[in-house]
Amino acid sequence: MNPIVENATKKPGALMWAYGLFSLFMIALVALPTLAPGAMPFLNGLKIDTDPENMLSPDEPVRVYHNDMKANFGLNDFVVVGVVEPENPEGVFNVETLTEIYELTKFAGTLRWEEDGETRGVVPADIIAPSNVDSIEQAGLGSVSFSYLMSAPPETAEDAIAIREKAQNIPTLNGTLVSEDGKAIALYLPITSKDMSYRVASELRTKIAEFDSAATWHITGLPIAQDQFGKEMFKQMAISAPAAMLLIFILMWLFFRKVQLIIAPMLVAMVAVIGAMGLLVATGNTVHIMSSMIPIFVMPIAVLDAVHILSDFFDLYPQFKDRKKTLRHTMKELWWPMVITTVTTCAGFASLALTPIPPVQIFGIFVALGVFFAWLATVTMVPAYIMLMPEKAFENFGMKGAVEGPQYKSPLSAFLRMIGRVSFTHARLIIILFVAGFVVAGYGISRIQINDNPVKWFSLNHEIRKADIALNERFAGTYMAYLTLTPTVAEETMDIMATRLKTQLDALGTEQADAAAQRLGTITGGDASREAIITDLTDWASAARDAAEDDDIWVAWDDVVVAIDSVRLPEEVFKRPDMLHFVEGLQAHLLASGYVGKSNAVPDIVKTVHRELLGGEEAECRIPESVAGVAQTLVTFENSHRPGDLYKMVTPDYRTLNIWVQLKSGDNKDMNEVVHAVAAYMDEHGEEVGLTHDWFGLTYINTVWQAKMVAGMLKSFLGSFIIVLIIMVVMFRSLLWGLISMAPLTVTIAMIYGAIGIIGKDYDMPIAVLSSLSLGLAIDYAIHFNARAKESFTRYGNWKDTLGYMFGEPARAILRNVIVIGAGFLPLLMAPLVPYKTVGVFISAILVLAGIGTLIGLPAIITLLQRFLFPKQEKPEPLEPAQA
Structure with a gap:
């Protein structure tokens, strides 16, 4: 027996006490500093963070800009x-x-x-x-x-x-x-x-x-x-996770009929979850939306190996009638497959540390730790637990067919024999169907839309969802995003200054202003500085004003002097009528996009005040034609009870403008459509007015972190896929065997994501991390099947007899796992939180598809390629029914 297992069976009582103390220690490590934070300042208490903004690192440029703008505008x-x-x-x-x-x-x-x-x-x-x-x-x-x-x-x-x-x-x-x-x-x-x-x-x-x-x-x-999601997710974990484990417990009892025995996998899952979550909190990491789902991901993986051991033990015990001998045989068969599945699963999750999203990195690292704890507890605690059970507990225990011989036919055994025959005799048809499934999956994947919305984390009957639907039906939108506009240059060039002054002179509409505009045109072509030009014009216009004998002419020249003097100061860009007209056009473009309910900006204030200044007629609800006219409306507004509202839309120097954009939907895809609409408008018109734009606000921040997460997940998955392939090639010492082992994984992921696209399910946060779970679970079954198939072939010498054996005990262990874990997480469908529903559905789907891919697809592939996979086989077996 393996030394680790041997030691576990020699001192089982001490080992079980050690695991109990470890669990209590981890619980205390979290509970004590959380309940009494001042008592042990050197320990970290439980910290919860449900803010998706923290999916981005604090120094992420878009997040820094978001916080700066909130401070600048007092939002x-x-x-x-x-x-x-x-x-x-x-x-x-x-x-x-x-x-x-x-x-x-x-x-x-x-x-x-x-x-x-x-x-x-x-x-x-x-x-x-x-x-x-x-x-x-x-x-x-x-x-x-x-x-x-x-x-x-x-x-x-x-x-x-x-x-x-x-x-x-x-x-x-x-x-x-x-x-x-x-x-x-x-x-x-x-x-x-x-x-x-x-x-x-x-x-x-x-x-x-x-x-x-x-x-x-x-x-x-x-x-x-x-x-509120943060408050409810812990209640959900406290209800759904135990309910899932209870169903797993019941299903295992139906298979093994020994309550005492099936407590062992429950203990393994508990130790793995407590160890992972305890370390997460004790090391000062925050329990984020992602890390709150660590128990849900660790539990199915934690039970998998234990079910393999119990399945083998159940089938073999009647032959040996001795716990230790049965364990020795079982662990010899399963040791390396369990080690490799643990390594590949840990690699899949640990690869998430390569993503640019901090909470996803933490999630991947601590799920990998949970998987390692589960393996260690499985190969030590389960044998120790079995050795501590009284001998009489094993009376009438085990698979009847193990003693009565192959003629015994339980419904499960009969079903598996049928699967074995089908996969052998119809191998080509099965491969064709799998290829067709790939084509359909490819179509589905092409239809996937990346989208998330924290409000949709709640079920439709939740009060928050009801409120969201009711209010967005009636109002312009409860989702706020902010669009800033700033000049493309920090300081005015000569040309910009001249253009600004000419605009003001043209607005005066007098002969004197026309004369000043002509003089401006003649003196800006040389090498004179900006200040020299302004001084020249001021002196020239002042002299003309002083020489005027008519009062009207004096006033006209004085207006010219005031206009020239005004350009000495930095330009207050968003007091200019042309700029406000541009903003007005951009607001109309936003409304026409169909995704924006309305927007509020400085032009709305200016137009409203201007209307009331000029008698309240609707025709006067417009932007004044001069800078002075705009300034008058803004000064008037500053006499209101809320003058600070103006500076939530524009900075005091009038060089950065903020448009409040209201959306009826908080979906990332809708926010992205608005972003693209503005980008298109600015590309077409922005250069004309010398403006650039940027976004901030919670609705926008959500689109940024999800885009990063999707790109990071894809990179992580491709990297871990290659790593797992290399492990498979090394394990089986064959490139072909390695590639075949990856087939169920590839099928599972393609089918899952194809189905997501076909049914129109959004690619959201839980869906994004399911690829890692697919990798860990799908490869598990393939490793067990292929490792035992290769070993069994050395005994039988031909694929037909080997396949007959493989669809006995090995296939039963895989199918039991598929049923127990696949059905065991369906209680998550009762959760009021959609991410938990998603995890429940897709964990079950992953396990079922991985099981199908392993039990039907792998034998079919091996049957077709047996001459290459078993070169020492004298003659490849014909495609006829296998004898079980």
Whole structure:
């Protein structure tokens, strides 16, 4: 017997105690510093992070830009509270509901807590709600009145309707604060950090429960989706994982009929999960969305080898009637296949460390560690556990056919004999069907669309999904992205300065301005500096003004002097009418894309204020024709109750503009379409105005990390595929055997991803990492089958008899694994979290396809290639039924 196994069987009690103490130690290592963080500062407690932004490293350029722009514009992430009342003809615009909205807004402003010397929670000054935003109204020609849209709850139905009419008259509020159908309201509650969203939402739900109106309240937004997922994923792990293990336990009992015996694989899985997760936390790593799924990935792999051992032990025990002899024979047969499957599985997951996504790197490394712990526990704990069982526990234990001979036919044995005959007699047909499957899979793979959305991590009946659907049906969109525009040059060149000055002179439209423009054209062609040209023009125009005898002419020349003097200062780019018209055109292009509900930017403020300054006529809702006219509207807006709102859309130097883009969908594919639409528009028109663009915001960040993850996963998979192929070639000392061993793996991955494309399932985060799981599980069966087939061939001397043996005990072990593990993770389908459903479905699918590929495909390939695979066989066996 192998020395490791031998030692385990000699001192089984001590070994089991050691594993028990190891598990308790790992639990304590996590629990103690988490429950009492100050008691042991040298240990790391449990840290949870569900922020997809952390899928990118902190120094990732797009993340650095995102954080810089949020700081520059004073922006925070929002929790969105939507209020709808479909049964009321006026919707929420009634006295009772608006009063509740007013109360909730005031309550939301109090949701602030002191933590570690820092105030965290809602930012009251930036809340977007009827009682916090201004109504902009005409107050006589040339004057604008700013008053709160809802300074107090309405007293009459007419007051409630008036609030709606005022809000819909303001472009920045219509479709954002008030729904486009005028019947719903959305409140935007900025929070200091995303991890406060769940706490804020919980407090809001408690307050809303006190209200009596017929309104329906919805709470949604990317921050709340991400934070709530973090809270629920641990509840899910505590329910679904044990349920899955219970079903695995029941299935194993149906096969082996010994409760005491099948506890061993459960203990192996427990030790592997505790070891991997304990080390993850103890080493200071954060439990992220990815690492939360480590137990789900480790458990099926942890049980696989144990089921192989129990299957062999079950089949062989009646022959030996001795535990130790049976174990010796079993471990001799399985030792190297288990070692190699562990190495290949660890290599597959460890290769994820090569991806550019930190949480994926951690996930891969600690799943690989979990697999190693599972192997070590399997080859030591399972034999030790068997040796500790009382002798009487093995009475009437084992496979009846092992004693009664090949004439014994259990349903499982009969089924496998049939599979063996089919794979031998119809080898060519099977290969043709597999090739056809590849073609179909290729078509499916070509249809795969890369997409994710944290809100869709919840089931359709979850309150967050319901809220998301309800609000995005009524409003311009609850998903926010931000588009910045900046000049392509940091400092003005001579040409840019001259163009700017000429634009201002042309806007004056006087003879004096025309004369100044002509002089400008004659003196900018030489070697004079920018300052010299401005000084020359200023002196020339000042002299003309001083010599003027008519008051009107003096004023005209004074306007020229003011225009010339204004270009001495750095250009305030986004006060220029032409630039604002460009932004207006870009906003129209965004709306026409079909993916953007609306956008808000400086032109919307300028047009609204300009309309009210000029009497409130809709025709005056336009951008003024001069810089001075634009400046007047902006100065007027700064007299409102929320002047800071302007600088959330443009920097104080007016050289960087921020467009708020609202999307009805948080899907990455939709955000990417918007990005492409803007890129196309800027490629066509951006150079004309000398602007460049960039993006930030949570919705955009999600597209960046997923693109990196997909590219990283592909690179990782290709690398690990090659590594596993090399291991197979070395193990079997044959390139052909190595290639054949990879066949089930290749089939499994092609079929899985082909099916994903055909059914229209998005290629999201869980799907991306399933390739690594495919690699680990699919190759497992092939290694066991091929290793034992080669060994058995030395005894039988021909492929037909070898195949008959292979579809006895070896095939039973593989099929038992397929059934136990494949069906065992279906309880994950009951999870309310979609990633867990995805993992449950595809783990089962991977195991079933890998089993089919191994039990049907491998024998067919070997049958067709037997003359090359077994060159010492005197004569290849004809394609006729194998004798089992």
